[in-house]
Amino acid sequence: MTYLDHASTAPLHPAAREVLLAAHDEGWADPARLYGAGRRARLMLDGARARVAAVLGVRADEVTFPPSGTAAVAAALSGALAARSRAGAHVVTSAVEHSAVLAFAEGRDATLVGVARTGRVDAGAFASALRADTAVASLQHANHEVGTLQPLAEVAAACAERGVPLHTDAAVSAGRVAVEAPALLTASAHKWGGPPGVGVLVVRKGTRFRRREPAGFPNVPAIVAAAAALEAVAAERDAEDARLRALTGLVRDEVARRVPDVEVVGEPVERLPHVVTFSCLYVDGEALVTELDRRGFAVNSGSSCGTASGLPSHVLEAMGVLTHGNVRVSLGRDTTEAQVRAFLDAVAEVVAETRSRL
Amino acid sequence: MTVEIELDTLGRRCPVPVIELSKHIEQVEVGGIVAVLADDEAARVDIPVWCRMKGHEYAGAEPAEHGTRHLVRRLR
Numbered sequence: 001m002t003y004l005d006h007a008s009t010a011p012l013h014p015a016a017r018e019v020l021l022a023a024h025d026e027g028w029a030d031p032a033r034l035y036g037a038g039r040r041a042r043l044m045l046d047g048a049r050a051r052v053a054a055v056l057g058v059r060a061d062e063v064t065f066p067p068s069g070t071a072a073v074a075a076a077l078s079g080a081l082a083a084r085s086r087a088g089a090h091v092v093t094s095a096v097e098h099s100a101v102l103a104f105a106e107g108r109d110a111t112l113v114g115v116a117r118t119g120r121v122d123a124g125a126f127a128s129a130l131r132a133d134t135a136v137a138s139l140q141h142a143n144h145e146v147g148t149l150q151p152l153a154e155v156a157a158a159c160a161e162r163g164v165p166l167h168t169d170a171a172v173s174a175g176r177v178a179v180e181a182p183a184l185l186t187a188s189a190h191k192w193g194g195p196p197g198v199g200v201l202v203v204r205k206g207t208r209f210r211r212r213e214p215a216g217f218p219n220v221p222a223i224v225a226a227a228a229a230l231e232a233v234a235a236e237r238d239a240e241d242a243r244l245r246a247l248t249g250l251v252r253d254e255v256a257r258r259v260p261d262v263e264v265v266g267e268p269v270e271r272l273p274h275v276v277t278f279s280c281l282y283v284d285g286e287a288l289v290t291e292l293d294r295r296g297f298a299v300n301s302g303s304s305c306g307t308a309s310g311l312p313s314h315v316l317e318a319m320g321v322l323t324h325g326n327v328r329v330s331l332g333r334d335t336t337e338a339q340v341r342a343f344l345d346a347v348a349e350v351v352a353e354t355r356s357r358l
Numbered sequence: 359m360t361v362e363i364e365l366d367t368l369g370r371r372c373p374v375p376v377i378e379l380s381k382h383i384e385q386v387e388v389g390g391i392v393a394v395l396a397d398d399e400a401a402r403v404d405i406p407v408w409c410r411m412k413g414h415e416y417a418g419a420e421p422a423e424h425g426t427r428h429l430v431r432r433l434r
Contacts, residue, residue, distance in 0.1 A: 263411065281411065282377050304372060304400050312372070312400040322407045323400045324373040358377055 002339045003298045006191075007144055007172050007275050007330035013193030015232035016225040020195060023221035031220060041220045048220075048227035055234045056174070056202060058181050064201045064215065065223050069171045069188025072199035073100040075213060076184040080136040080165045083208040088133025094121045094140065094150070095318035098169055101138050102314070118267040119148035119319045126151075127158035138167040141179050145302050145315040145328055146266030147248075147275030149177070156182040165207050173272060174200070175233035176241070183207040192233045193333075194226030236333065244273040244331050247340050251276045251329055258348045265321045274332065277302070279316070280325035283354050288327055291350045297343050302326045325351075359417065359429065362386045364393040368425050372400035376408045379430060383414065386432050391417060397425030405430065 003011070012020070027044040029037035046060070053060040066072040081089065091110040093101055096119055105112065111129040115121050121139060130137065137159050142149045152168055159166040165183035173179060174187035181202050189198035197219055203209045233240075248271075252264050261281035280288065285303025292299055302313030303326045312323035329343070363382055367375040375396040383392055394405060402419065405428045409416040417429040 261411070263407075281408065282373050282380065284371075284373060304398075312403060317403045320403070320407065322411075323403050324376070 001296050001298060002335075002343060004329045004331060004335065004339075004343060005298050005300050006332035006335075007328065008300055009190045009196070010193040010332055011334075012195060012225075013229035013232050013333075016194055016229035019228040020221055020225035023224040027220040027224060031218060044224050045218060045220050048224045051227040051231055052200060053202075055230050056179070056181060056185065056187075056200075058185075058202050058204065062202050062204055064203075065218060065226075066199040066201050066213075067197055067216070067219075068199045069169075069186060069191070070100040070199070072186035072188070072201040073098070073167075073169060074104060075201055075211070076167045076186050076203070077101070077104045077136055077138060078212055079203070079209045080167065080184060080207070082210040082212060084135040084165070088131070088135050090131050090134045092126065092129045092131075092134055092137040092164075094126070094138075096121075096143050096145075096315045097138065097140055098144055098171065101140070101169055104138075115318050117319055117321060119143050119146045119265070119315065120267055120270070121150050121155070123151040123154035123158065126155050127162075130159065130162050130164055134162070134164050136167060137164050138169065140172075141168050141170040142173040142177065142272045142275075143266070143315060144172040144275075145313060146277045146319070147272040148267035149173075149270045149272065152182070153180065156180070159183075165209075172275070175230045176237065176274065177272060178237075184209075189222070189226035189229065192226075192230055194229040195222040198222050198226040233333075240333060241273045244335070247331055247335065247337060248274060248276040248329070250337070250340060251278075251344065254344045255347065258344065259351050262351075263322050265316070265319065275328065275330045277326065277328045279303075279322035280327070280351050281322060282358060283325035283351055285324055285326050287354055288325060288350060291354070292327075292343075292346060295346045295350070297346055300328045300330075302328060359391055361393040361429070362390045364395060364427075367394060367396045367398070367401075370396075370398065372398050372404055374398075375401045375428075376404050379405065379408060380412070383412075383430065383432050388432050388434060390432050392430045392432065394428045394430065395422055395425055396428060401428060402426065
């Protein structure tokens with residue numbers, strides 16, 4: 001099977017495998033305890049925190065590990081909102097955020113800033129949505145469905161000027177693309193090849209923040225392995241960025257050349273290196289995913305069949321691009337050019353066959 | 359605005375409404391209107407996108423007794 005869904009979750013990075021096993025032997029005790037085994041677990045946890053902080057370019061005491069990326073997002077936004085209740089309760093975010101962010105915005109006084117057809121937020125429009133009573137703003141570093149990078153630095157500057165804490169969801173990009181953390185940043189280890197069950201929450205110094213949930217018993221072995229994977233991914237970053245960017249570029253070009261009536265979506269240049277998304281007119285996304293799976297390729301679809309809600313992807317809808325016949329391809333460190341070329345052959349055949357039956 | 363053909367795709371999931379539209383658009387003269395009656399959530403996104411990709415005009419939507427009536431003007 002050729003796994004082309006690394007933006008959903010990545011297999012465990014080889015650098016994390018042995019670390020994970022060793023950490024189960026060495027770091028199983030309660031890091032809050034004062035005896036030797038507890039102190040050992042504490043040292044491992046603190047070491048992991050320092051390594052994750054170094055890769056993210058922040059201080060170790062700014063990093064905590066909630067039990068998932070979704071939990072990290074909820075903690076980031078609710079913690080900032082609670083600390084700024086005097087300013088107000090208004091939330092600004094974009095229409096193309098991950099469901100973890102949109103779930104927080106739902107039912108609140110929230111402004112969802114729209115996007116261009118490329119999926120990119122206009123920084124000026126985002127800044128204009130900030131109000132005197134805006135408590136917190138949130139903008140993803142990159143879009144998880146189409147790979148478009150957002151104008152985070154510009155939006156961070158506008159938020160800083162207005163005194164509004166900005167959260168960024170870096171789940172799909174952390175480790176793969178350098179990011180300058182604004183007031184709040186969240187990520188999720190399983191997306192970079194760490195084990196599942198490790199979220200990352202960064203709260204920069206000087207950010208008004210109220211921690212609401214107790215930390216709970218930390219999964220020290222998983223956190224240690226997550227840190228090892230993140231360091232390894234960051235060390236490979238420059239080489240992998242160039243290699244994967246070339247492969248996703250190949251998909252963009254070849255799909256457009258070989259498949260008639262196709263729309264390659266997302267920002268063509270300012271994008272993640274490993275994600276590429278396209279939609280094929282007249283083709284059912286579910287049929288496409290199923291037939292590609294039969295031929296040995298695992299991909300995701302933002303068509304209504306591919307979403308938990310049964311509704312078309314809110315990202316594709318906000319962009320105003322085709323929602324049916326959608327395929328998201330996301331590559332990993334083990335993806336080869338031969339696999340990508342075989343995938344392109346399969347897509348061209350499957351689309352042509354499906355359309356011939358219309 | 360006179361609707362010359364109405365395509366009933368109620369109960370049919372995407373991409374059926376768009377497929378039906380593409381099969382019948384040439385049955386009206388250039389300037390003529392095809393209506394697509396649809397209740398699939400994706401149709402409100404995909405029918406305007408189809409118009410953009412194929413060079414036709416999306417002339418709006420109106421609520422119907424069941425679902426939504428999407429109006430498409432043939433431009434070429």
